[in-house]
Amino acid sequence: MNRRPYLLIGNSAAGIGAIEGIREKDPVGEITVVCKEPHHTYSRPLISYLLAGKVDESRMPYRPVDYYEKNHVEALLGVEATRVDLGARAVDTSDGCSVPFEKLLIATGGRPIIPRDVEGAEAKGVFTFTTWDDVRRIQEFMEENDVTDALVVGGGLIGLKSVEALSALNVRAVVVELADRLMSVTFDQTASNLAQRALERAGVEVRCGTTVTRIERVHGRVAGALLRDGSKIECRMVILAIGVTPNIDLVQGTEIGADRGIVVDDYMQTSVDGVYAAGDVAQAVDLLGGEKRPIAILPNAYRQGRIAGINMAGGRRSFEGGLAMNAVDICGLPTISVGVTVPNGEDCEVLSNLDEKAPVYRKLVLKGGRIIGAIFVGEIDRAGIVTGLIRDKVEVTGFKDLLLTDGFGLISLPADYRKHVVSGAGIEV
């Protein structure tokens, strides 16, 4: 078999980003994609919308149906990469082939975490929720068992979107979150309270500070759940959504260095020359903290993939660092949260305003004259400007009083930064 110039393992945001990055530099070099899921590239976050019936299957593709053809990509879908052989520089696949490569990208994503200390987690009716096939399994189970109540374990992005979908299907749903608040990575208590109110209005019950310890079974099927605080939940189905962990199986026992995820440098290259990693599987530098850690969010995955692709094709582009952030609409309540939103030291300053009734909540966390975190709930329209200030580490002391005012915009920023963001030379803003 010919040595493939570019071999990509993974067909989601990071893999697609890599295709597009490679094509920026190399319009013709043959690209091969291997992915264990059989589907054309699809939008993973749309699975909750699909479950809710808000989109149909025709809207699932992340790129048009002629995408592989147009980009000269050979897509081996439903084929799993089983081993990376660095000596032969080839990847073994589940269909018994060995695919030699010149440049390799590993974008195997994350795997849902199954809590080990939950009794009965193997029962029928317990699901994780990260793939299109999960939607099909859940739909099938709900139909067969006439599910009218469910428990969602985990109040992060996946948990909240799945509980929102269930409530849209008129399933009585309870969500439990071990932390003291929802979306605990980027929400503070106030934002969590507002999200909880929106969920409760949609009929969802929210319980923070507890988790499930036992899933009750009857004939091997979910028949209820016991929480750590001793209370019992009526439910015929459980969705486990406590997070994902980098899927690093493929590199274990190889020279490709891994910690929590596959460790990459600023160019998305692993410890092995010509082998790259991107997306939820990668452990790349964090923009704010400076240490390397996996950040499993889609914008990060696509961008890392694209940068990896550019570099695989001979370019030289560095990754500026990941930034934890989330945009999520919770039962009609739009929210955006970015970076460190709960002060992490005494030298932090917090600016905020809250209109509980509307509800509108804005909060900024400043450290050393720079914004390190932001929350917008209810009104989000110009939040991206603040994300830009965080990313560019702009000194904001001189105009911090304007940051949370209604008229806030580019005009509130220093003229030179304004000029920078509206894209440089010749633009006289």
Added chain:
Amino acid sequence: MKRVVAREELCIGCRLCEIHCLVQHSKSKKIIKAFRDERDSIVPGVHVEEKGYVSFALQCRHCNDARCIDACMTGAMRRDPETGAVLCDEDKCVGCWMCIMVCPVGAIQMGADKHVASKCDLCIGAETPACVANCPNEAIVCEETDE
């Protein structure tokens, strides 16, 4: 590609650009009808910012390195291969607001119905975007760049 350039020293903050953007994207295409009947259902893609005597009109920069395309979870936000414009396919958008979160100019808004993102489309098909064509003071102009 075509780029719209703002000249703040010439902008008088009349907001005619916003109105003509609205008319261009209205059903009626008639200024009085559009302004009277449709302004609650259309969010203009251009927005005048004003502070004291300074004002300027701002719309999507159609960035070369467009973070909104990176962040779009559905594939709705894409670059038009012919014009280079960054466009949002409203049939694909589900209103997750990732694009709003990452746009450093704040040029993307929630659409009037709050279900999909709304932004400047450079008036697809038109020779000159409506905001540029109707600015009385040449405070927004169109430039062709090599990129």
